[in-house]
Amino acid sequence: MLIYTMGDPCGIGPELIVRFCRKNRVEYPLVIVGVEEVLALYCKKNKIKKFWQRVDSIEKREKGIFCVEPKGLSGINLRLGEPSVEGGFVAGKSLELVCDYLKIDKRSVLITGPLNKATLQEAGFNFAGHTEFLASAFNVPFERVCMHFWSPSFGVSLVTTHPPLSLVPSLITIDRIIRCLSLTFQFQQMFNKDVLIGVCGLNPHAGEQGKIGREEIEIIKPAIKEARNKGIPCDGPFPADTLFYRAKHGDYNVVLAMYHDQGLGPLKLLHFGQSVNITLGLPILRCSVDHGTAYDLVGKGVASLTSLEEAFKLGIKYLKRSV
Numbered sequence: 001m002l003i004y005t006m007g008d009p010c011g012i013g014p015e016l017i018v019r020f021c022r023k024n025r026v027e028y029p030l031v032i033v034g035v036e037e038v039l040a041l042y043c044k045k046n047k048i049k050k051f052w053q054r055v056d057s058i059e060k061r062e063k064g065i066f067c068v069e070p071k072g073l074s075g076i077n078l079r080l081g082e083p084s085v086e087g088g089f090v091a092g093k094s095l096e097l098v099c100d101y102l103k104i105d106k107r108s109v110l111i112t113g114p115l116n117k118a119t120l121q122e123a124g125f126n127f128a129g130h131t132e133f134l135a136s137a138f139n140v141p142f143e144r145v146c147m148h149f150w151s152p153s154f155g156v157s158l159v160t161t162h163p164p165l166s167l168v169p170s171l172i173t174i175d176r177i178i179r180c181l182s183l184t185f186q187f188q189q190m191f192n193k194d195v196l197i198g199v200c201g202l203n204p205h206a207g208e209q210g211k212i213g214r215e216e217i218e219i220i221k222p223a224i225k226e227a228r229n230k231g232i233p234c235d236g237p238f239p240a241d242t243l244f245y246r247a248k249h250g251d252y253n254v255v256l257a258m259y260h261d262q263g264l265g266p267l268k269l270l271h272f273g274q275s276v277n278i279t280l281g282l283p284i285l286r287c288s289v290d291h292g293t294a295y296d297l298v299g300k301g302v303a304s305l306t307s308l309e310e311a312f313k314l315g316i317k318y319l320k321r322s323v
Contacts, residue, residue: 006034010087011293013113018042029061058101081298088119099137109315145281151271177223183280198252199236
């Protein structure tokens with residue numbers, strides 16, 4: 001079964017799923033979680049008939065499309081196209097409901113619409129984003145999960161996710177790097193027989209043999225050596241400014257970056273709106289679009305469906321492998 005959380009109902013998530021379901025035939029049962037009234041509004045805007053059945057709870061379904069609205073959200077005041085605490089509250093309550101179900105049914109795939117990290121926290125959910133929220137919900141220590149992006153050219157995994165840049169060096173450890181390499185390799189093996197991971201250095205020029213920093217010598221190189229001893233195919237550390245060029249041209253099909261913008265800047269330059277965000281290390285598969293709430297595009301019918309379509313394709317491929 002596929003489960004889609006609309007994310008922030010004031011953002012682009014509800015509109016995308018309505019347009020997606022108009023364009024695509026969903027071959028697995030789909031449960032959409034969020035405020036039903038917002039779905040209905042976008043159906044009216046797009047002149048689409050209601051395509052779901054309202055149900056009271058998330059349960060295993062054999063076929064069809066269903067909508068579940070978390071309790072207590074009826075009549076909530078939402079201003080579409082604007083960030084608000086209410087939008088953050090809906091996003092958080094939807095995730096809570098879904099996580100409670102997925103603790104029982106770990107075979108279903110979660111696809112998440114974008115949320116606003118600031119309004120999520122303002123609504124009382126003290127997490128920096130989906131990755132941190134889901135790790136906590138499934139009692140997985142945060143250092144045991146890994147943020148990964150699939151794209152048409154190459155994958156990207158991140159050793160750190162959303163900390164301030166000043167904290168990044170202290171968060172990069174041998175164990176953390178090995179864990180991310182292991183999770184990345186396990187995931188990529190499901191879809192790719194020949195996996196080779198290129199590892200970025202932290203410092204410019206990968207530290208220039210210790211003259212610009214010693215993290216490469218003291219942490220990253222030992223982690224790569226140990227990962228290789230465990231059978232994980234990886235090379236590095238390489239200067240990030242050239243590694244992504246090499247990945248684009250086929251030398252590596254996955255890059256492990258040390259921090260958020262080091263990895264996602266190059267990826268989104270090439271494939272923004274085409275990649276899929278995946279949380280590795282959870283007992284479930286969670287896929288997401290690679291973009292934010294896009295408040296400025298809400299209701300205009302112009303936001304790209306590509307990232308959501310790719311997330312669904314990946315989720316369906318995973319379900320077929322699990323049969």
